[in-house]
Amino acid sequence: MTETRHFDADIxxxxxxxxxxxxxxxSARHGATTALFEPITVGGEAMNIPSITELLEAETVAGQxxxxxxxxxxxxxxxxxxxxxxxxxxxxxxxxxxxxxxxxILLARAVILCTGAGHVPLPGRPAGDEDPLYGVxxxxxxxxxxxxxxxxxxxxxxxxxTGAGAAILLSEYAAQVLVFEREPDLTxxxxxxxxxxxxDNVELxxxxxxxxxxxxGSLAAVLVRGGGDESEQVVDGLMLAVGMRPRSQLAAPHAxxxxxxxxxxxADLMTSARGLYAAGDVRAGSPYRFGAAWGDGxxxxxxxxxxxxxxQGRPQ
Numbered sequence: 001m002t003e004t005r006h007f008d009a010d011i012x013x014x015x016x017x018x019x020x021x022x023x024x025x026x027s028a029r030h031g032a033t034t035a036l037f038e039p040i041t042v043g044g045e046a047m048n049i050p051s052i053t054e055l056l057e058a059e060t061v062a063g064q065x066x067x068x069x070x071x072x073x074x075x076x077x078x079x080x081x082x083x084x085x086x087x088x089x090x091x092x093x094x095x096x097x098x099x100x101x102x103x104x105i106l107l108a109r110a111v112i113l114c115t116g117a118g119h120v121p122l123p124g125r126p127a128g129d130e131d132p133l134y135g136v137x138x139x140x141x142x143x144x145x146x147x148x149x150x151x152x153x154x155x156x157x158x159x160x161x162t163g164a165g166a167a168i169l170l171s172e173y174a175a176q177v178l179v180f181e182r183e184p185d186l187t188x189x190x191x192x193x194x195x196x197x198x199x200d201n202v203e204l205x206x207x208x209x210x211x212x213x214x215x216x217g218s219l220a221a222v223l224v225r226g227g228g229d230e231s232e233q234v235v236d237g238l239m240l241a242v243g244m245r246p247r248s249q250l251a252a253p254h255a256x257x258x259x260x261x262x263x264x265x266x267a268d269l270m271t272s273a274r275g276l277y278a279a280g281d282v283r284a285g286s287p288y289r290f291g292a293a294w295g296d297g298x299x300x301x302x303x304x305x306x307x308x309x310x311x312q313g314r315p316q
Contacts, residue, residue, distance in 0.1 A: 009035040012099045012108035014087045016042040018290045019280025020114030021070050022297025028077040039086040043067030110275045110304040117244035117281040137219020142166035149174045149237050157210035158241030164188035177202045182209035246282045258284040268303035
């Protein structure tokens with residue numbers, strides 16, 4: 001007699017950003033037992049964005065307001081929300097997956113990986129809160145930290161959408177905001193560029209790259225290079241916005257990765273490992289947009305449910 005394996009969930013979603021929330025909500029709506037793992041807060045990187053401009057409900061919405069609404073949507077559904085629980089490993093378990101988290105183990109028939117991407121650190125420095133200057137001058141969330149720099153001089157490394165949006169928000173508090181962009185021009189949307197041009201306390205340093213954060217115990221200055229020359233600029237804070245790196249560590253032992261470290265997927269968002277899907281900024285080819293991440297979550301769930309139904313019948 002074949003032993004019937006017990007699964008705790010039909011679908012486990014790892015990461016509660018836009019992609020993860022969409023996947024979990026869609027899964028629950030279709031009657032599948034659903035678990036959602038999120039180490040910090042539902043909404044993910046939305047908490048760090050001053051304004052989101054690509055949603056249909058309004059022309060712009062504050063990232064923090066989006067997080068509140070998204071959390072309410074998740075809690076309105078029958079989802080096993082494991083907030084504050086970090087998934088440390090995935091292992092194949094029979095026909096399903098073993099999800100190993102800090103607070104316990106869960107067995108799921110399918111896993112949708114929505115771990116997003118993290119901020120790229122400056123060359124030679126550790127990532128995130130592993131950097132000794134993180135939280136004492138070095139930061140990645142303008143919405144969180146802007147009030148701390150009231151009347152001070154702040155630098156931003158990167159002139160893309162994230163950096164430009166942060167500069168606009170920080171300009172409401174800081175005495176001066178320096179935006180360093182190593183490319184010959186800003187890479188942000190034209191609308192953000194126009195808004196920056198109207199701010200008297202924002203100075204654009206185009207063609208200039210931030211090389212290092214300088215400080216012992218707390219940030220004191222940034223070392224920059226522009227026009228072939230290097231110099232130190234005294235600042236009270238430095239926000240990193242030079243790019244994002246996919247958080248694909250969980251998929252790496254099981255699935256194919258692209259050259260940039262993102263998870264390779266097919267049109268159905270399934271990885272090269274059966275029953276493992278990737279959605280949002282962690283998957284290859286992501287445009288790094290909230291709307292796209294939301295659509296990814298819906299697509300991955302539809303694909304996972306279709307596969308589960310074809311193999312085992314409709315989830316009970």
